[in-house]
Structure formats: C-alpha cells, structure tokens
Amino acid sequence: MSKHLPNFLTRKNNSLWLTEDERENLEVSYKIKEIVFEGQSSFQHVMILDSYSFGKMLVLDGIVQTTSMDGHIYNEMIAHIPLCIHPRPRKVLIIGGGDCGAAKEVCKYSSVEHIDMVEIDKLVVDVCREHLREVSGNLSDPRVHYIFENGVTFVQDIENEYDIIIVDSSDPIGPAKVLFEKSFYQNLYKALKNDGLMVCQSQSPIFHADVMEQTFKRISQIFPQTEIYTAVVPTYPGGLWSFTLGSKQYTFPSPDRLNYQDTRYVNPQIVEQCLSIPQFMRQQLKLN
Amino acid sequence: MSKHLPNFLTRKNNSLWLTEDERENLEVSYKIKEIVFEGQSSFQHVMILDSYSFGKMLVLDGIVQTTSMDGHIYNEMIAHIPLCIHPRPRKVLIIGGGDCGAAKEVCKYSSVEHIDMVEIDKLVVDVCREHLREVSGNLSDPRVHYIFENGVTFVQDIENEYDIIIVDSSDPIGPAKVLFEKSFYQNLYKALKNDGLMVCQSQSPIFHADVMEQTFKRISQIFPQTEIYTAVVPTYPGGLWSFTLGSKQYTFPSPDRLNYQDTRYVNPQIVEQCLSIPQFMRQQLKLN
Numbered sequence: 001m002s003k004h005l006p007n008f009l010t011r012k013n014n015s016l017w018l019t020e021d022e023r024e025n026l027e028v029s030y031k032i033k034e035i036v037f038e039g040q041s042s043f044q045h046v047m048i049l050d051s052y053s054f055g056k057m058l059v060l061d062g063i064v065q066t067t068s069m070d071g072h073i074y075n076e077m078i079a080h081i082p083l084c085i086h087p088r089p090r091k092v093l094i095i096g097g098g099d100c101g102a103a104k105e106v107c108k109y110s111s112v113e114h115i116d117m118v119e120i121d122k123l124v125v126d127v128c129r130e131h132l133r134e135v136s137g138n139l140s141d142p143r144v145h146y147i148f149e150n151g152v153t154f155v156q157d158i159e160n161e162y163d164i165i166i167v168d169s170s171d172p173i174g175p176a177k178v179l180f181e182k183s184f185y186q187n188l189y190k191a192l193k194n195d196g197l198m199v200c201q202s203q204s205p206i207f208h209a210d211v212m213e214q215t216f217k218r219i220s221q222i223f224p225q226t227e228i229y230t231a232v233v234p235t236y237p238g239g240l241w242s243f244t245l246g247s248k249q250y251t252f253p254s255p256d257r258l259n260y261q262d263t264r265y266v267n268p269q270i271v272e273q274c275l276s277i278p279q280f281m282r283q284q285l286k287l288n
Numbered sequence: 289m290s291k292h293l294p295n296f297l298t299r300k301n302n303s304l305w306l307t308e309d310e311r312e313n314l315e316v317s318y319k320i321k322e323i324v325f326e327g328q329s330s331f332q333h334v335m336i337l338d339s340y341s342f343g344k345m346l347v348l349d350g351i352v353q354t355t356s357m358d359g360h361i362y363n364e365m366i367a368h369i370p371l372c373i374h375p376r377p378r379k380v381l382i383i384g385g386g387d388c389g390a391a392k393e394v395c396k397y398s399s400v401e402h403i404d405m406v407e408i409d410k411l412v413v414d415v416c417r418e419h420l421r422e423v424s425g426n427l428s429d430p431r432v433h434y435i436f437e438n439g440v441t442f443v444q445d446i447e448n449e450y451d452i453i454i455v456d457s458s459d460p461i462g463p464a465k466v467l468f469e470k471s472f473y474q475n476l477y478k479a480l481k482n483d484g485l486m487v488c489q490s491q492s493p494i495f496h497a498d499v500m501e502q503t504f505k506r507i508s509q510i511f512p513q514t515e516i517y518t519a520v521v522p523t524y525p526g527g528l529w530s531f532t533l534g535s536k537q538y539t540f541p542s543p544d545r546l547n548y549q550d551t552r553y554v555n556p557q558i559v560e561q562c563l564s565i566p567q568f569m570r571q572q573l574k575l576n
Contacts (some may be wrong), residue, residue: 025319031312042423052313053495070494073566172561197445206358206522207341232520232528232566234494239527240520265566273561278361278520278553 006038007045008062016225018049020063026237028114030054030064036131041123043175050132054235056132058099058124065170066099068134069167070234072121074201075101076266077167077231077274078243082108082164084253084271085130085245089163093191095151095179098124100136106166107141108259109145115144116162120175129266152178158191165192167200172211180211182218185246189222197247198223203209205230205281206238228285229274231265242281294326295333296350306337308351314525318352324419328412331463332441336419342523344420346387348412353458356386356422362489363423363456364535364554365519365562368530370452370487370539371397372559373533374520377451378402381479383439383467385456386412388424394454395429396547403432404450408463410436412417416539440466446479453480455488468499470506473534477510485535486511493518493569494526504573507534515539517562519553530569 009032010017016032036048036056038155047059055068066074079102083089091114092106098119106115119125125146128136147154151167165188169179178184181199188198202215212228223246235240245251253275255268282288295552297320298305304320324336324344335347354362367390371377379402380394386407394403407413413434416424435442439455453476457467466472467488476486490503500516508514511534521529533539541563543556570576 002333018507027317027319029315029317031314230520232518232526234526234528236527238520239524240522260567264568264571265316267567267570269561269564270566273564275558276561278558279548279555280552282555283552 002040006035006047008047008059009035013023018051018059018062018064028237030057037127039123039127041121043121044129046121046123046288048127056134057235058128058132058135060124060170061174062102063171064235066101066132066135068132068233071099071101071135072263073231073265074233074241075099075105075265077229078102078166078168078199078201079105080258080263080266081229081243081253081259081271081274082166082197082245084255084257085197085247085250086163086195087250089276091162092116093118093155093162093165093286095155095165095167095169096176097129097166099132100125100139102166102168103141103144104137104139107139107143113143117144118147118149118151118154120148120150152184152187154185155187155191160193161191163193163196165196165198167198169201171203181216182221184220185219189246189248192248197245199243199245202228202242202244204238205240205242205278205284209284212242212244213284215244219244223247223252225249227275228277228279228281230277291495293333296335296347297323306339306350306352315429317523318345325415327411327415328411331409332477334409334411334415336415341390341526344422345523346412346416346420346423348458349462351459352523354389354420354423355523356420359387359389359423360551361553362521362529363387363393364551365517366390366454366456366487366489367393368546368548368551368554369517369531369559369562370454370485370533372543372545373450373535373538374483374485375538379450380404381406381443381450381453383443383453383455383457384464387416387420387452388413388427390454390456391432392425392427395427395431396549401431404435405432406435406437406439406442408438415447421432426428432462440472440475443472443475443479448481449479451481451484453484453486455486457489459491468503470509472511473507475534477534480536483537485533485538487531487533489528489530490516492524492526493528493530493566493572497572500530500532501572503532507532513537513539514566515563518569
C-alpha cells in the first residue's frame with residue numbers, strides 16, 4: 001500500500017504536502033499537485049513541485065527557493081535596482097541565481113554585453129530551464145555565460161572586471177554560508193571596476209534581523225556607499241525581504257533607466273521609492 | 289490521558305499548535321506556548337495565544353488577527369496614512385478595530401478631539417485591553433468612545449459628522465462581509481464631512497486580488513478620489529496587504545503631518561512613498 005515518498009514530502013488525507021521545517025516554531029505546508037522532478041546533486045536535494053497555491057516551485061533541501069507565482073518579485077528587485085543605479089552597465093556577474101530569473105531580467109538591458117553566471121549546482125540550472133520556465137524563461141541569451149563553479153573561488157583572482165555583481169544566494173546555512181562572509185565581500189570589491197556596485201539578498205528584516213544587520217555592517221566597512229532596500233516575497237518567511245547594495249560611486253536608482261517591459265512587480269514608482277524602509281529597519285541598522 | 293483542547297488547537301510531539309485552515313492548499317502552523325484566554329462571544333470564538341514566533345496573538349474563529357510582534361504594522365498604516373492626508377482631523381470614526389491598536393495610533397494626533405470606536409464584539413476589546421497590551425496599549429484615552437454595536441447599522445443614520453472613517457474589519461466572510469458592500473461605502477460617504485475621507489483594509493493583492501479590485505471599484509464609484517496603498521504584515525497570507533482610500537477632497541499624504549513618535553513601521557519616507565504600488569497591482573486595478 002505505502003509507496004516510498006521523496007524526502008521532505010508527507011501524505012495527509014490522501015494529498016501530498018511539503019512542510020518547511022526551517023524554523024521550529026512556525027511551519028508552512030504547501031499542498032502539492034505533482035512531483036515534476038526529484039533528484040540529488042553533489043550539493044543538495046533538488047525538487048520541482050507543482051503546488052496548488054504558488055504554481056511550480058524550486059525546492060532545495062526541503063526549502064522553497066522560488067515559485068512561478070512570486071519568483072519574479074525577487075528576481076526583478078535583485079536585478080533591476082542595480083541596473084537602474086549604474087549609468088552604463090556592460091559586464092555583469094551573477095553569483096548563484098540558479099533559477100536563471102535574475103539573468104533573465106539583466107538580459108532586458110541592451111547596454112549589457114556580457115553576463116557571467118557562476119552557479120555551483122548545474123542540476124539546478126538544468127531543471128529550472130526545463131521545468132520552471134515561468135521563472136527562468138528558458139533563458140538562452142548568447143550574452144549569458146554559465147560557469148558551474150564555486151562563486152567564492154571564482155572571484156578570488158578577479159580584479160577590476162565587472163560593472164555590477166549580483167549575489168543571488170540561498171540562506172546562510174550550508175553551502176551558501178561563505179557568501180555572507182566579509183572576505184567574500186572584499187573579493188567582490190576587488191572584482192568590481194572603479195565605479196562598480198554589488199547587491200546581495202540579505203534575508204528577512206523580521207526573522208533574520210541579525211543577518212541583515214551583519215551584512216549591512218560588513219558591506220559598509222568595505223564600500224564607500226551602502227544602501228538597503230526591500231521587496232515583498234510571499235513565499236519567504238515574513239514576506240518582507242531585504243537586499244543590501246555596496247557601491248564604489250553610484251547610489252541612487254533612476255526610474256528613467258528602468259526597462260519595465262514585461263515586469264510584474266517593478267515599475268518607475270517602485271524604483272523611485274525602494275530605498276524608503278520601515279522605521280524598525282532604520283533603528284536596527286542605526287540609520288536614524 | 290487526553291484533555292479536551294479548545295477548538296482550532298492540536299497537540300503534536302507534545303507541543304500545542306494553531307493551524308490556520310482558511311485556505312485549503314496552504315497551511316500555516318504556529319507553535320503555542322500558552323493559552324492566555326479562550327472564550328466564546330455571541331459572535332465568534334475568541335482566543336489570546338502566546339506563540340513562539342509572534343508573541344501574543346488575537347485569534348478569532350481560528351484565524352490570527354493581530355500579534356504583538358507585527359500588529360503595529362497594520363495599525364500604524366491604517367491610522368497614520370489618512371491622518372497625514374487630512375489637514376485637520378478632529379472627529380474620527382473607527383469601525384471594527386477591536387484590538388484597539390488603530391485607536392491607539394489615532395490618539396497620537398493632538399488635533400483629534402473625539403474618536404468613536406464601533407466594535408460589534410465587546411469581548412474582543414476587553415481581552416485585548418487586558419491581555420494584548422503590546423497592541424492595544426491598554427488604551428484609556430478619554431477621547432475614545434466605545435460603542436458596542438453593528439458598524440453597518442451605526443452609520444446608517446449619520447450625516448456629515450466625521451473627518452476620517454477607518455474600517456478595520458476582519459476578512460469578508462461571516463460577520464465582516466457586509467463591511468465590503470457598496471451600500472456600506474455609500475453610508476460612509478454620507479457620514480463623512482464635505483472634505484472627509486475613509487480608509488479600509490482591502491485584503492491581499494496576491495491571494496484576494498478579486499476582493500481588492502472589487503473594493504477599489506466600489507469605492508471609486510462613490511468617492512471622487514480613490515487611492516490604494518500597501519504594507520507588509522508577516523502574519524497575513526502573502527505578507528503584502530492593501531488598504532483602499534476614498535476621499536471627498538484630499539488625497540496626498542504629507543510626511544510633515546506625521547507624528548511618528550513611538551512608531552515602529554511608519555516614518556516620513558514610508559508616508560512619502562506609500563501610494564507607489566507594484567506593477568501587478570496597477571495592472572489588476574487598470575491604473576496604467
């Protein structure tokens with residue numbers, strides 16, 4: 001009667017459920033229509049699940065990373081904001097971003113000539129391109145160069161190369177932990193041109209205020225300009241999510257530079273106001 | 289061995305959990321430290337639960353309404369924005385708002401002389417004042433007049449009375465359904481002075497886009513000015529929440545009017561940018 005279920009999935013009242021157990025005091029359970037893909041890479045357990053509430057989802061080690069329903073919010077905000085700050089971005093590096101959504105957004109800018117996408121796990125890129133096209137757009141732009149390597153090692157020997165670096169990492173546990181360390185941000189600084197800038201996701205201002213504060217502090221110790229902005233990502237705990245910018249020169253996003261053709265979250269008003277953050281974040285970051 | 293558990297609570301691995309079952313495809317479960325209060329009013333099942341992730345929570349018919357951790361976000365945004373739009377609000381009506389948090393915020397404005405708070409369920413006000421002081425502030429300002437009545441009936445015979453009406457309702461199911469009907473908004477229009485304005489919570493732009501759109505449409509058929517704004521409330525499904533404003537005259541919130549002493553979410557920057565909404569909301573509301 002009983003059939004072996006993939007890790008992280010349970011059967012309840014004849015339905016399949018994914019329950020996120022990342023925090024012990026709050027559980028979010030998604031009712032699943034279908035397991036589209038399941039496999040194990042050298043780095044993590046990888047699934048594409050089709051869910052009732054969020055459509056198709058990329059799930060790594062049991063944690064929802066992005067969904068076809070709201071993945072665009074995160075990807076638009078991590079990509080368009082730095083692209084609206086830099087006046088002429090030509091060469092862009094994306095570290096992580098295996099769902100290809102950030103790269104898809106960067107490709108909307110005609111000034112961009114070359115995108116290096118350094119993702120440690122080829123399996124994630126392959127399954128997202130094949131099964132999660134709502135997010136990846138089945139990205140096949142010739143400007144995108146896939147490099148399946150460790151992002152930390154990749155940037156170590158690079159100098160004065162990129163206009164923009166986007167760090168699209170998972171949570172700072174397991175393989176992504178090193179992407180939140182000061183030495184990594186120092187290497188990013190070195191890898192950027194003299195007027196370059198970087199952005200990284202810096203977790204929930206509500207549930208991971210310590211990580212957000214530490215990221216902001218580390219980046220501001222290295223870069224002359226540091227800014228923080230937010231977006232609302234329904235599948236992430238607490239909804240509110242933060243992104244931290246470190247810049248050598250430019251800081252203000254210009255709505256005039258925005259290419260918002262086909263965007264579903266970002267628009268000129270959102271670009272204009274994205275650096276406005278709630279009072280509790282200003283207090284946490286001692287910005288008052 | 290087994291002890292009777294209050295409705296909506298379950299025991300799992302020796303711990304108490306509240307599972308919200310409002311949507312059949314997504315479940316959110318909160319681990320509970322303690323049942324602070326449990327009772328049944330003439331209108332609904334009422335609990336104050338102390339939770340691990342969100343502190344104390346008001347739970348009506350099994351649905352989390354507000355928490356000591358994030359209740360201020362909703363209450364600040366539903367109160368301060370209209371108060372920053374009206375140049376001299378003196379008389380304010382709050383319909384619903386049993387947790388007293390909206391009234392607490394309105395009390396911060398010295399121009400306000402009189403606040404009528406019309407809440408159908410006295411039990412909610414009583415337990416929030418006693419057990420949820422992080423939200424209610426144990427409100428005892430003499431300008432607040434409690435009226436334990438049906439809000440729809442209350443406004444029927446009132447004309448030209450209020451500067452601001454705040455509709456702080458629960459979801460449009462059960463008793464709060466009538467607070468989303470066009471005839472109710474017509475009565476609010478009548479109850480407002482010639483330069484008055486109203487605001488109501490209009491649900492999640494993601495999960496209840498139909499309710500948001502319908503509310504916006506109904507209000508814009510009655511009021512010459514209609515605006516919509518958002519806030520991020522982590523305990524509400526999807527995080528992003530919408531508020532719809534109907535105004536007879538004034539529409540732009542002025543950060544100069546803001547009294548943000550002791551606020552934790554709202555600040556001048558948030559007031560300045562609150563009418564900027566994501567592109568998918570503009571599309572849903574046909575604002576492009």
